[in-house]
Amino acid sequence: MTVRLTDTAITAAAKRAAETNQRSDLSDATLPGLRLRLTPAGGRSWVLACRDTLGGMRRFPLGNHPTMGIAEAREAARRMRAEVRKGADPVVEARRTRAIGQEARNGVGTLTAVLDIYAKQRGSNLKSWPECRRRIDHVFAVHLSKPAAMLTAADLQMTADGHASHQSAAAAVRYIRPVLKWAAQRRYVAAETAVLDPPATVRRRVRLLSGSELAALLPVLRASSRPYAAALRFMLLTLARREEAGQMRWGDVDLDAGLWTIRDTKNKQPHTVPLSRQALALLTAMRPEQPVSGALVFATNTGKPLGNWDRETKRFQEESETTDWTRHDLRRTGATLLGDMGELPDIIEAALNHVSIRSQLAATYNRSRYRPRVATALQRLADALDGIEYGAATVIPLHASA
DSSP states (O other), X not given: OEEOOOHHHHHHHHHHHHHHTOOEEEEESSSTTEEEEEOTTSOEEEEEEEEOTTSOEEEEEEEETTTSOHHHHHHHHHHHHHHHHTTOOHHHHHHHHHHHHXXXXXXXXXXXXXXXXXXXXXXXXXXXXHHHHHHHHHHTGGGTTSBGGGOOHHHHHXXXXXXXXXXXXXXXXXXXXXXXXXXHHTTSSOGXXXXXXXXSOOOOOOOOOOHHHHHHHHHHHHHOOSHHHHHHHHHHXXXXXXXXXXXXXXXXXETTTTEEEEOSOTTSSOXXXXXXXXXXXXXXXXXXXXXXXXXXXXXXXXXXXXXXXXHHHHHHHHHHTOOSOOHHHHHHHHHHHHHHTTOOHHHHHHHHTOSOSSOHHHHHHOOOOOHHHHHXXXXXXXXXXXXXXXXXXXXXXXXXXX
């Protein structure tokens, strides 16, 4: 029945449907294709009947009366008709959205699932991935269980911009963008989802621990029985990265020769570290009677890798009354100490195991890693740290900390 739809006409038609116990449709004379379906039980649902781009007659649901009034239904019908003419299929899209939502509730197709797949295909080849994943999970925690296909750049950008630490959020944005670009190539997410801006410019850390801070920290690390203390002392003595010390195994150490071989390095090149007397003494004191080659040197009581670095670092800061330093700051501090003692830059760079000691061109021709000179430098560093700890030597002061 085609009528000019009014509330009066709808009420009368609904009454007839209830009395006759038959379903009926009212077609709107004002907007062709708009219909109101009435059921004997009192249901009233708006639909738009129109042809899709393939010429087939389709019915697209719009809403329910009286929640959606007549004027609203006409406007919704006009918008729906325009979308259908452009090739959209709202029914299929609605089914897809419901399916995505159900899959997300089952843990399928979520941002977490995308990150997990990326980790298997790409992340496992990146030494930095565990830290990247930790930062992404922390900053974008509210989105992890959401369907990846439904995420927008605006959602992620707003979360990053609103995070308490702009520096942490900026790092998370840098880490997640390659993941989203990779996911967009596989249609896991929309291409524009990866268009994110860091909420802050990343600042290069220049923090150094002063001589007085080292004098307060070193006794705390020596006295503590926690494995983190030994690891931090070892990192100072060898200029090693946290990840390198954390993955060190007894099979990598030759105590007789005084050498530690780092096989999995940031620059993908094995690196042999000459151990000072102090570093050897530290490892000798820790060495089990029958060490297992594959066992970690610095590990928990159960042999697991150390994982609570932030918590333990804060504890050592409190105990030594020092603040605002990271594990990498120890590496920077040790390198600066060597520089202040007059060690040549090439030797310091070699001790740090940087890829290019002076320049990329020089690195191409000069493959030496100056191991004898590095051994001398690391022994000087260890002696200097002893002097700072015990106050038995005069050490050139470090640059002012920032």
